Amino acid sequence: MKAIQLTAPSLKAFRQVELPDPQAGPGEVLVRLRAATLNFVDVAIATGHFPGAGFPMVPVADGSGEVAALGEGVAHLAPGLAIGDRVVPHFMPNWLGGAISARNVAAMRGITLPGSLADYVLVPATSLVALPPHLDFAQGAALPIAATTAWNAVRSAPLRPGSVVVLLGTGGVSIFALQFAKASGATVILLSSSDEKLERARQLGADHLVNYRATPAWDEAVLKLTAGRGADLVVETVGAATFARSLNAAAVGGTVFTLGFVGGTSLSIDLLPIIIKSLRIVGNNTGSVADLADAARAIAAHRMLPVIDQSFAIDEAPAAYAALSASGKHFGKIAIVQ
Numbered sequence: 001m002k003a004i005q006l007t008a009p010s011l012k013a014f015r016q017v018e019l020p021d022p023q024a025g026p027g028e029v030l031v032r033l034r035a036a037t038l039n040f041v042d043v044a045i046a047t048g049h050f051p052g053a054g055f056p057m058v059p060v061a062d063g064s065g066e067v068a069a070l071g072e073g074v075a076h077l078a079p080g081l082a083i084g085d086r087v088v089p090h091f092m093p094n095w096l097g098g099a100i101s102a103r104n105v106a107a108m109r110g111i112t113l114p115g116s117l118a119d120y121v122l123v124p125a126t127s128l129v130a131l132p133p134h135l136d137f138a139q140g141a142a143l144p145i146a147a148t149t150a151w152n153a154v155r156s157a158p159l160r161p162g163s164v165v166v167l168l169g170t171g172g173v174s175i176f177a178l179q180f181a182k183a184s185g186a187t188v189i190l191l192s193s194s195d196e197k198l199e200r201a202r203q204l205g206a207d208h209l210v211n212y213r214a215t216p217a218w219d220e221a222v223l224k225l226t227a228g229r230g231a232d233l234v235v236e237t238v239g240a241a242t243f244a245r246s247l248n249a250a251a252v253g254g255t256v257f258t259l260g261f262v263g264g265t266s267l268s269i270d271l272l273p274i275i276i277k278s279l280r281i282v283g284n285n286t287g288s289v290a291d292l293a294d295a296a297r298a299i300a301a302h303r304m305l306p307v308i309d310q311s312f313a314i315d316e317a318p319a320a321y322a323a324l325s326a327s328g329k330h331f332g333k334i335a336i337v338q
């Protein structure tokens, strides 16, 4: 089969290769990949900023495709699964459900396991989720990391209609979180560096828009917009650069869902806002197959459309990575289609 390999942690180290055709073993499904989408973690791996990847490797965690072959015993593990079914393989195939454990997050597609820039991939039958019927392959490929994480973010706080959710930026996770938060009746305050992106977010339902370049003290803007109360949930997609302001923007008893590191991972922090406001700081590492399945069902029920900003052909993978990493221009997801 044809594949793209990353031979070293460098954005200049992509090469097209021929690899042996994989054969489905017991409990495995061979998936003919049709699309992938990029996450910030793919860029972190390709630039040597994320541990655990071995090189050479087939990169890109998230993908979607069609069932091409079923291994022995799959009929019992995934009843009804048939050749030709449109499927999404989960990023962490061993984490089927329940609580996180060291074992169930050790295997990650595109990091410790082959990723999505290939004709085919072998995955455990139990790691597959049906692609919602109203989505195309690129939209479906956006689900494993970004939609699962955003789904877990919005479920991490007891949101009621009118609860206030703050979203940082307009990347893949924030835009899914905007869609899930609006579907749950929340009021969304969304930040971006770009007025044009804020306008796109408004069209997706964001209630209040703050340009964090024009208003660096955006936490004070959140307090003003909420009559001093603050946000019930802050989805922290940025990290060190914004964490102190996220604590300040949160309401008494609020939740800061901590997942991102585009703005760094190290900081010194004043603990008093956490203590005085009894904040819940919830760390997150993506989610399980069951979480992905729930996110996909919510997307199907609300007929939500994942936002694909740009699509590239598979032999344009370096340009797709550049679009995510360098420009800061994307809104939602960047796809690679086959």
Ligand SMILES: NC(=O)c1ccc[n+]([C@@H]2O[C@H](COP(=O)([O-])OP(=O)(O)OC[C@H]3O[C@@H](n4cnc5c(N)ncnc54)[C@H](OP(=O)(O)O)[C@@H]3O)[C@@H](O)[C@H]2O)c1
Pocket (backbone or CB within 6 Å): 038, 039, 040, 041, 145, 146, 149, 168, 169, 170, 171, 172, 173, 174, 191, 192, 193, 194, 197, 212, 237, 238, 241, 242, 258, 259, 260, 261, 262, 263, 284, 285, 286, 287, 324, 328, 329, 330, 332
């Ligand atoms: N732990 C987990 O479960 C998990 C899962 C998924 C992703 N992540 C992490 O979460 C982060 C976001 O992922 P992603 O895929 O959504 O990334 P992405 O698509 O690359 O989006 C990043 C966005 O961050 C925004 N941003 C950057 N600096 C900002 C700042 N100072 N204030 C507010 N917004 C800022 C930018 O928005 P504007 O261009 O609009 O300014 C940018 O588009 C990454 O670090 C990723 O690795 C973690």
